Amino acid sequence: MTIKIINAVLAVLCGVGGAVVLFYLLNKLTDLFPRRMHERVKPYVFILPAFAAISLYLLFPFFQTVVYSFANRDSTAWVGLQNYSDLLGDRGFQQTLFNTLLWILVVPALTIVLGLLIATLADRLRPGGEKFTKTIIFLPLAISAVGAGTIWTFIYTQRPPGQAQIGLLNAIWTLLGGDPVAWLQLSTGRLNSLLLMVILIWTQAGFAMVLLSAAIKGVPSDTLEAARIDGAAEGRIFFAIIVPQIRATIITVFITVIIGVLKTFDIVYVMTNGNFNTNVIALSYYQQQFVNRNSGSAAAIVVLLMIVMIPIMAYQVRQFRAQEVAR
Amino acid sequence: MSGTRSVTTTAAPGRSATGSGGFTGTRKGRARAKSGDIGKPAPLWVRTVLALLCLLWIVPVFGLAFTSLRDRVDATDTGWWSVFTSPSQLSRLTVENYSQVIAQADLGTALVNSLAITIPATIIPILIAAFAAYAFAFMEFWGRDVLLVLIVSLLVVPNQVALTPLLNIYGQLGVNGQFIAAWLAHIGFGMSLAVYLIRNYMATLPKEVIESAKIDGASHYQTFWKLIVPMSVPALASFAIFQFLWVWNDLLVALVFIGPGGNQPLTIALVSLLGQQGQGWQLVAAGGFFTMILPILVFLSLQRYFVRGLTAGSVKG
Structure with a gap:
């Protein structure tokens, strides 16, 4: 055990020390170039290690994954578009796509509504109360998806009728006269998927709140004063004056939560493992790769996921450009 | 660290001081809403x-x-x-449950493993990213804008795109299941966010400082170490917190590259505990809470940096 910690400390020392030495040597190396070349070469030297990491761990593997998606399960023969047509024709995968779409439609919207509500209301509290409220709402962001799953298991769990319910939801439900329900197995109206989404919303609302709150505080006070003098109601002020001015932030939060939703793997993995019609695309990759051992199909799923991401990526880049111009 | 030099947000281009480092922050020129009713509940x-x-x-x-x-x-x-x-x-x-579950599920070892995975994966990328960020913020070079856009696009890319090929490479190298497999993966996956966050911060530092250092004959290398790194500590800290929470709470990378067994971190240990609810709910709960203590403490004590990081670059791969 101590060996592991010593190893970790050694890794930090070697990693950081190695980086320092590397940059030092690279810097010395560029000094060997003729003086007027320095300014040209140095930037590339500075970005080299970072781009080496990015190329090795994202770019190269991504191209490899695209290649795999046209090959069979152990990447030994080409199959053309077979993996894609198999996936899209598969009833189970269609359900997975539908569920993913549902997550995209529900989670970002609810997260933003909650984040806006809390940010707006907490803004009216005194600083102490505001900080306290925000800390509580923000806290789940520090909790892992596995941890959050554990926490919510104690809400959703179910005991046979007649026994005392130890899950909070069933306790309330039976108190109201219902029979205990196995909530996470109940896919009628995709109720179980919605209950899983609640967990993600619970962790993400704090994130939305922080960004939206910062934006609301940035709304110029004179526009609000003017509206108040004109006798506008608070609700009217919120929708007609505040919301339009924080539109950019709302969209950013929306995009970020969508990205999070598309990557959601652990919550579903821990709670239902995709059973009872709750599967989502990021989990189905894992199942194809590590349960079915089908690299071709898994790679095709990832490529489909990337295709869904492209518009988001394009938007992100456009947003970044606009921000750079404003700088 | 007050609102004066906060990071410009992706969220609100051109608007200043949105993320001033704390929840309530300093409200420059804001005499609204609370003006009339300060002190009034x-x-x-x-x-x-x-x-x-x-x-x-x-x-x-x-x-x-x-x-x-x-x-x-x-x-x-x-x-x-x-x-x-x-x-x-x-x-x-x-508190009996805690000692019982720690012994039974070997959470002590898992805690050490989590630390052993998280600490290097958090600290090592910082310097590498800081150098790249410096180049992007203060140096002119051919291809700079294209590479920066590449970084921004990669913020969106899910880690899943890289897992299978990496697993094959790791298999050939024989490092699957070892900490180094997770360290390198987390360093690679976190790099684009690190460069992006730190560069955004550096871009807000006053250019005159760099210029005068140059006039004094300082090289880029010296300017980086003596001026920019000390001035960028808030950004470095907020990335470190991000990366710490991200790696500590990660399940996917750990499952793929480490897997259950002697090197498993707390997240995997907790998943297997959840699968054995027959042992008792109280043990699952104790185990679950045990895995959360450290990130919650880190989070609560370093909140302001975390908030700053969020408002600076609100995307994480």
């Missing part, structure tokens, strides 16, 4: 709605915390809330 309905929401948010955590302290019989026969209705249970609350 908010309307009752506002406080009621917020109190209800807070309750809704914290009750699940309370449930876990209480369950983790109850004895086996209580935890099996009644819900955790009966602690309030039958106070006799209070006397039976125990």
